[in-house]
Amino acid sequence: MNTSKQHTVGKGSIWMILLLLAAGGVLTSCRDSAINDLSPADSPVYITNYDNSINFSQYKTFSLPDSVVIQSNDNYQTVRSSVADQFVSNVAAALTARGYQRVAKGQPADLGVAVIRVDNQYTGIASNPYSYYSNYWGGGYGYGGLGGYGYSPYYQSYYTYQVSEQYWEIQMVDLKNAPTTSGTDKPQLNVIYDATVRGSDVTDTQAVNTATNAIFSQSPYLKAAQ
Amino acid sequence: MKRIIALITLLSLTTAAWAQYQNIYSGESSLYDRYVTFNIAARYGVSMPLGGQKGYIDKLSPTNLALEGEWLFPQRFSVGIKTGYQYTSQRIPRQVYQYDNQSVSAVQTRTLSVIPAMASLSYYFAGNADAIRPYIQMAGGGAYIDYTNYFGPLSDQKNGFKGAIAPAIGLKYYGKREQGLGAEIQAQYQNIFFNYDQLKDSAPSLMLSAGISYRFH
Numbered sequence: 001m002n003t004s005k006q007h008t009v010g011k012g013s014i015w016m017i018l019l020l021l022a023a024g025g026v027l028t029s030c031r032d033s034a035i036n037d038l039s040p041a042d043s044p045v046y047i048t049n050y051d052n053s054i055n056f057s058q059y060k061t062f063s064l065p066d067s068v069v070i071q072s073n074d075n076y077q078t079v080r081s082s083v084a085d086q087f088v089s090n091v092a093a094a095l096t097a098r099g100y101q102r103v104a105k106g107q108p109a110d111l112g113v114a115v116i117r118v119d120n121q122y123t124g125i126a127s128n129p130y131s132y133y134s135n136y137w138g139g140g141y142g143y144g145g146l147g148g149y150g151y152s153p154y155y156q157s158y159y160t161y162q163v164s165e166q167y168w169e170i171q172m173v174d175l176k177n178a179p180t181t182s183g184t185d186k187p188q189l190n191v192i193y194d195a196t197v198r199g200s201d202v203t204d205t206q207a208v209n210t211a212t213n214a215i216f217s218q219s220p221y222l223k224a225a226q
Numbered sequence: 227m228k229r230i231i232a233l234i235t236l237l238s239l240t241t242a243a244w245a246q247y248q249n250i251y252s253g254e255s256s257l258y259d260r261y262v263t264f265n266i267a268a269r270y271g272v273s274m275p276l277g278g279q280k281g282y283i284d285k286l287s288p289t290n291l292a293l294e295g296e297w298l299f300p301q302r303f304s305v306g307i308k309t310g311y312q313y314t315s316q317r318i319p320r321q322v323y324q325y326d327n328q329s330v331s332a333v334q335t336r337t338l339s340v341i342p343a344m345a346s347l348s349y350y351f352a353g354n355a356d357a358i359r360p361y362i363q364m365a366g367g368g369a370y371i372d373y374t375n376y377f378g379p380l381s382d383q384k385n386g387f388k389g390a391i392a393p394a395i396g397l398k399y400y401g402k403r404e405q406g407l408g409a410e411i412q413a414q415y416q417n418i419f420f421n422y423d424q425l426k427d428s429a430p431s432l433m434l435s436a437g438i439s440y441r442f443h
Contacts, residue, residue, distance in 0.1 A: 013264070013297070015264075034315045034335045034337045034374070034376060035335050035376050035379055038333070038335065038376075038378065038379060042320065042333035042378065043333075043378045043379055044332075044378060045330060045331065045332040045377045045378040045380055046330070046331040046332070047328065047329070047330050047331075048328065048329045048330075049327055049328045050327055051327065052326070052327040198378070198380060199332070199377070199378030199379050199380055200378065200379070214331050215331075218322045218329040218331050219329070
């Protein structure tokens with residue numbers, strides 16, 4: 001009698017535990033995809049970073065090339081396209097509206113502005129693509145960095161990256177307070193502002209307008225002294 | 227003669243066995259009152275976020291399932307295990323989020339998934355074989371929690387197994403005494419000791435669930 005009862009107790013417990021385990025297993029395997037219904041307009045993510053020790057009203061002028069640099073893995077090239085042109089003209093218009101004055105190529109400026117199309121495909125080591133801007137901005141500058149984006153001031157020529165993404169980026173470097181050249185070394189410039197468009201690619205001029213509007217409206221500190 | 231002896235022996239043996247059987251199983255008390263018996267339950271629930279969880283997702287969650295197994299002891303106590311699945315999500319229209327010197331403009335899709343794994347102790351205000359069995363319960367243990375906040379299509383994810391407690395009150399209704407299959411409703415307060423970014427402090431919620439309950443031995 002006792003043996004038979006114990007047997008029943010054991011069987012009941014095993015059944016109960018098995019049932020719960022099975023149910024738990026089924027449940028963990030189903031997770032719904034929350035972003036399947038995300039619209040194209042809701043997809044872009046605008047990320048801006050700035051050096052908050054900088055007073056942006058100290059700058060008066062900026063230098064901005066008409067071309068966009070396409071940074072693709074370990075090389076770069078400049079490009080003109082309707083989207084690229086719209087990006088450059090929107091950035092120029094926005095900075096002008098904030099009281100900064102654009103200068104012609106090669107003229108001294110307080111801010112160096114870069115519109116970059118990042119087109120990286122895999123993880124690796126890339127050379128520094130900014131010699132193009134260094135020449136454009138009229139100085140023999142190297143290119144230093146704001147933390148977190150792989151541009152370290154301690155490594156001038158190469159950096160590692162871990163991206164497999166295509167995105168647009170706007171960067172600003174401080175030319176006004178550039179360190180003086182010592183010997184043959186190029187002084188490092190500091191990136192004081194950085195904006196990226198992530199989440200979805202910018203493929204038409206309407207999307208460019210939306211992006212630059214969002215980027216500058218969330219960067220109220222970009223303002224020249226009146 | 228041999229056949230008669232055999233018959234008598236057989237008769238006496240079975241009678242003895244029958245008498246023993248009668249002796250054990252006679253009386254008023256139910257089997258539920260004498261042995262450890264079992265109850266399993268599956269319930270569907272609606273959950274209301276509270277505290278830090280409300281700061282992250284501020285709406286009712288209609289997607290919750292509770293599963294529970296109990297060992298019923300004769301003295302109206304039960305020890306159990308409970309799990310289930312809780313999921314909630316919310317789309318937040320585009321806005322700018324500030325992090326020190328960083329601003330992020332995005333449409334957020336906030337999600338939270340929870341799989342509890344807790345042990346419970348219940349006290350019933352009625353016998354194990356009764357038709358209606360109200361109870362109070364204290365459960366504790368942990369929960370696997372997955373916080374995934376999508377910025378556009380980019381996810382910010384944090385997950386892990388965290389400590390959790392879940393006191394509850396409920397009622398099991400079987401229709402009549404000794405019946406196995408019944409219905410159950412439960413109100414459960416649950417607090418998971420988890421916080422991350424937009425979910426501050428901890429993740430409490432209140433869940434009302436209803437479903438089926440089955441007792442057996």
